Amino acid sequence: MPQVSHGNTDLHWCNGCDVPLIRGGACPSCGSEPLRIKHTPPGDIRPGFPHDIDEVEHLADRQWGPGAGRALGIHGSPVLLNPCPAPDRLDEVIAGGHVICSVSFSQKELSTMLLLRRDGGARLNGSGFTPEKGYVVCDPTAVPFIMDGMNLLSPGITDCSDGILPGDEVLVIDDDGRVIASGLSRKHSRDMVGTRGMGVKIRWSALPEENSTGNPQEQPEREWKETWDHVVDVNRPHLHSLVKRAVSFIRDAVKRYGPKAAVSYSGGKDSLATLLLTRDAGFELPVMFVDTGIEFPETVEHVRAIAGEMELDLIVGRPRNDFFELVKVFGPPGRDYRWCCKSCKLGPTVSLIREHFPDGVLTFIGQRRYESNTRERKGAVWKNPWVPQQTGASPVQDWTALDVWLYIFLKGARYNPLYERGFQRIGCWLCPSCDLAERELLNLTKVDQEPWSRILEEERKMRDLPEEWIEKGFHRFKKLPPHMVRLAGEMGMERELLDTGRISKGRKGSFMFVDGYGSCADGLSQEGVLNPGMERKRFISLLNIIGPVTNIEGTEGVEVRPEGWSMKRAAVESYSDGTIVIRGSSEDEIKNVRRKLESVIKRTEGCIGCGICVGRCSSDALHIDESGKVMISEEKCIHCGMCLGPCPAESFVRDPYTV
Ligand code: SF4
Ligand code: SF4
Structure with missing residues (x-):
């Protein structure tokens, strides 16, 4: 979920009715004063569906042994999920008015795990659950230290379950098997006892006498629909x-x-x-x-x-063009390269x-x-x-x-x-904005993933990228954000992955400009050359966006003079051999003309006929011609430039070389 910084929702819970209350004040059903839920902002909280509840129970069983899920006591009562800002999925699980655990997806391990919270521990203790795996036993002498917020060192660990790996979420239990803390394991099981150093990085701790709910399993269970009908009523x-x-x-x-x-x-x-x-x-x-x-x-x-x-x-x-055809030209979309939103x-x-x-x-x-x-x-x-x-x-x-x-x-x-x-948002199924955690859910849908997997694999091979580019979701970015750079570092693959995201496909676009500016009679100039294969008729038509286009006397070239142009020579001169000259009274003026000219060139070369610019023209001067590309009706165009803006062609045609 992206970082959203606009306030917090004020959500309450009526313990009498065991339901969330959106509005504060006494519960309209039983009159009792509700509890304010402490959750991570902004709190765009959603109901947990049966699938979500089953998932939490399944993860608990997998991490701490059979019965752990049921011991959390979330079956048959309303459960809320609160998506938190994080690089991938991180949902707080709220039950009984408290966050009892979080569901966290690791991009590195490609796996989901539960991070227990203090109120989750209280539920496990209240139900009398004793973990069968994923636990370490704390020496009584070390208990006061972890209660003081310290981490658990190996000398304070007397026993642990088999199979713990560094990075696993583990429960810390006392001699009686009651949960007193949880945190991240720093060691393998085999190194946990009788060694030195940190065994568990503690996330929270609480004495069992102070941390136990009643037995949540004794509460009457209701069907999911009945539960939520009640929430609606209240x-x-x-x-x-x-x-x-x-x-x-x-x-x-x-x-x-x-x-x-x-x-x-x-x-x-x-x-x-x-x-x-x-x-x-x-x-x-x-x-x-x-x-x-x-x-x-x-x-x-x-x-x-x-x-x-x-x-x-x-x-x-x-859309006029099929996504899977367009992707052959544009390459895979990225969070910072969303050509598909424009075209599709x-x-x-x-x-x-x-x-x-x-x-x-x-x-x-x-x-x-x-x-x-x-x-x-x-x-x-x-x-x-x-x-x-x-x-x-x-x-x-x-x-x-x-x-x-x-x-x-x-x-x-x-x-x-x-x-x-399990889906939280419904949009295009391969959207690069999707969390990696959602990829597994695709198997529960009717989506045919084969064409997309094939395209990504072809792209990977063509660009000589490691398999992790697809597996760990690096393909979703052009320029890697800090958390992906970190991930590449943790995997020791900076060299293979860091710069690859920035490679532009640049499948078209072959125009170049000379670096720097030359002087001319009344200002500065810059020279360039266009791809000789460029469709000249369309290019000349689109030049109207910059200004009126006229023939250059005695040549087959054309020139453009924008509204109010004061220089003797035109702003753009374009000749049939592909050469081009830009003029301006200052560097800034040249840059401004060149920016527009580059847009015109990219549209000429890469237009896919999506029609975005057509809708932008209030003079009705743009149309998509029989070849499916944009053209300007010169007699209607007033050269206002309003049609320059989001354009898929501009996303992928390569910027000019400068020589
Ligand atoms: S030039 Fe217009 S129609 Fe063509 S791709 Fe760009 S926005 Fe779409
Ligand atoms: S918006 Fe229409 S009138 Fe304005 S430059 Fe573009 S085509 Fe011409």
Whole structure:
């Protein structure tokens, strides 16, 4: 989960009813004062589905022996998962109003483990559980030291289970088998006893007399649905006030920005809540769904099912080019190289809106401020400069994930089944933003992973990269972020992995400029040469973005003079042999012209006809021609430059060489 820095959610727990309470104050059901949950901010907490609960129990059994999972006492009561900022999956598990453990995925080991917390230890003690593995026994003389916050040294360890490896999460138990601490093992089992040095790096410690709940297994178990129906019931007043505000937001937005309105539906929970809210507000709006071609089959099926059930007017947009064809040109997308969002999502959205709502449309989109800092900054109503015909509005902007889920449960609506298989976010299944932990979950879906695995493997071999480039998820970055640099270091593979992410595919783009500037009559100039194979007609057409294009007398060349150009010679001169000259009265002016010129060249060479720029032109001067690439109608273009902006071609055509 990314680092999100906008506040914290205030979540409580009623111990009388054993349910989370979103609003503070006395429990509306039993009247008792709830407990405030101490969790890691921001707290975009979601319900734990049966799959999640089974996973926690399974991990506990695997780490500490059979019965450990059941001893945590999470079966049959509400469990919450709180995603924490971390390089990969890190979910706090909340039960009974306390964080009892965290589920943590290690990118290095490619495995998931439970990190026990003090309240989890209390539950194990309360149930009388004694671990069979993953434990060390603490000498009574060492107990006061670890209670004082010190780590457990080997001389203070009298025994341990077999099979412990450095880096394992281990329980520290006393002579009676009760859990008094947990932490990270620093040694193999064989070196744990009778040696020197640190045995366990302690995370928390507590005396068993002070750390034991009753026996949680004695509480009556309820079915998962029944449990959550109860949570909804207790939180009903909060939900009603949320819905009331959202409904009035929707009605106001339609009054101000309508009358044409639609819902953007991705198949995820936030857009489902948004769709349901528009219907609560009394509207039956058309629904737009962009099928990127790399959606989960379950998502596409779910969208169709919802459309059928609600008798929706469903408008489906698709990219002009298949992702698996484009990836051969662009290379694998990265978190910092998201050409696919532009070509497979933004482009089809622009085309869909231009086709169905040429005069503009208010679109209700399920975006929430808790998802990212960018989304928080956007506010509840926004204009996307790249989809000018669209005004976006989110009635769930201030909702948490738990608000969204409780509302969906309240409505009894059908939701995407992938949430019940451990997925937290539903988007393109191979999105580089996905945690590595989610890769295993793909096996529980209908996704055919073979083409993607093949492409990554071909890429790896072509670039002579180690297998870890795929296995440990390095392929998800162009420039490695600090945590991946660290991981490469820990694996001793800096040399093999550090620079490889930065290699640009650069499959096209062969233009170069001379380094430095020369003087000319009234300013400076810079010379360059274009790929002789470049499609000259398209290049000249796109030069209009910079300014009016005219012929250079007596040659087959053309020149460009932007609006208000004061120099005698033009800003750009381009000749049929590929040579090109840029002029300006200062270095900054040359740089500015060159930046635009490079955009024009990259678009000429790499346009994939996604249509993003077409939607940006208010003069209707751009169109995709019969070869599927962009062209300008010179008579309509007013040379405003507004179409320069996000463009997949610019993401992958190589920057010019300088010689
Ligand atoms: S130039 Fe081509 S690839 Fe770039 S935004 Fe326009 S249509 Fe898309
Ligand atoms: S936005 Fe339209 S009018 Fe403006 S430069 Fe681009 S093509 Fe020309």
